[in-house]
Amino acid sequence: MAEVIVCDSAQQAGDLVAAHIAAQVRACPTFTLGVATGSTPLPVYQALRTHADAGVDFSEVTAFALDEYVGLPDGHPQSYRAVVDHEVTNPLGLDPARVHVPDGHLDGIETAGHRYEEALTSHGGVDLQILGIGTTGHIGFNEPGSSFGSLTRVKTLTERTRIDNARFFDSLDQVPVHCVTQGLGTILRARHLVLLAFGEGKAEAVAGAVEGSVTASMPGSAIQLHSHVTVVLDQAAASQLTHRAYYDWAHQHKPAWQGI
Ligand code: GLP
Numbered sequence: 001m002a003e004v005i006v007c008d009s010a011q012q013a014g015d016l017v018a019a020h021i022a023a024q025v026r027a028c029p030t031f032t033l034g035v036a037t038g039s040t041p042l043p044v045y046q047a048l049r050t051h052a053d054a055g056v057d058f059s060e061v062t063a064f065a066l067d068e069y070v071g072l073p074d075g076h077p078q079s080y081r082a083v084v085d086h087e088v089t090n091p092l093g094l095d096p097a098r099v100h101v102p103d104g105h106l107d108g109i110e111t112a113g114h115r116y117e118e119a120l121t122s123h124g125g126v127d128l129q130i131l132g133i134g135t136t137g138h139i140g141f142n143e144p145g146s147s148f149g150s151l152t153r154v155k156t157l158t159e160r161t162r163i164d165n166a167r168f169f170d171s172l173d174q175v176p177v178h179c180v181t182q183g184l185g186t187i188l189r190a191r192h193l194v195l196l197a198f199g200e201g202k203a204e205a206v207a208g209a210v211e212g213s214v215t216a217s218m219p220g221s222a223i224q225l226h227s228h229v230t231v232v233l234d235q236a237a238a239s240q241l242t243h244r245a246y247y248d249w250a251h252q253h254k255p256a257w258q259g260i
Contacts (some may be wrong), residue, residue: 004210
């Protein structure tokens with residue numbers, strides 16, 4: 001079962017996850033971080049800046065993004081390449097040559113998934129993968145119905161996800177229809193999964209992913225198949241969990257040496 005940690009705020013959750021990542025990077029400067037986009041991981045990236053300012057050196061860290069939109073022009077501010085540069089690579093001082101994002105260019109899109117899998121495999125995989133979850137239950141952009149064995153490939157976004165993400169664009173029409181995303185099988189290869197979710201709007205998806213049936217209809221439930229998962233929530237996102245009291249009890253009694 002996943003470890004579930006319920007925090008008082010998104011900021012507290014971000015501080016907790018960032019402290020763990022910073023400690024890992026101190027211990028292993030060539031750490032490999034799987035980065036997610038969307039609003040949810042921002043408190044983690046914000047808190048990591050404090051660690052970078054305090055002297056944690058991220059210059060040898062490798063990063064792999066989960067996904068990218070297909071067909072946005074180079075430099076589009078909502079391309080996940082641009083978001084990762086803006087939120088992670090530049091502020092933390094990562095070496096841009098070590099930051100990988102799936103290639104969403106239309107030219108060569110047929111091989112984008114395969115090329116990304118090769119890059120991940122030849123690097124040796126991801127040590128810690130940060131995950132958000134969509135209201136459809138998607139992780140990365142693996143919409144309901146995605147195979148648990150799926151690898152990086154082109155997917156079609158649901159209308160729900162396009163509407164959710166329209167807030168980042170001028171209009172719904174501008175939200176791409178396709179994306180390139182790590183598959184659920186790709187994500188499950190990462191050595192530690194850290195799923196964050198905040199707000200009432202995520203409560204149903206969180207309950208489905210953490211406590212519901214393991215089913216392709218709820219892609220987030222794939223985390224139940226992984227041996228090392230940490231779910232970090234605020235109170236609202238945890239509000240539909242049945243075993244909430246146990247998670248709190250287990251967290252309070254967790255031996256400090258175990259970390260997250
Ligand atoms: C996005 C991303 C996901 C993200 C999710 C939730 O579309 N592809 O990686 O976890 O949807 O986004 P947010 O954190 O903004 O709610």
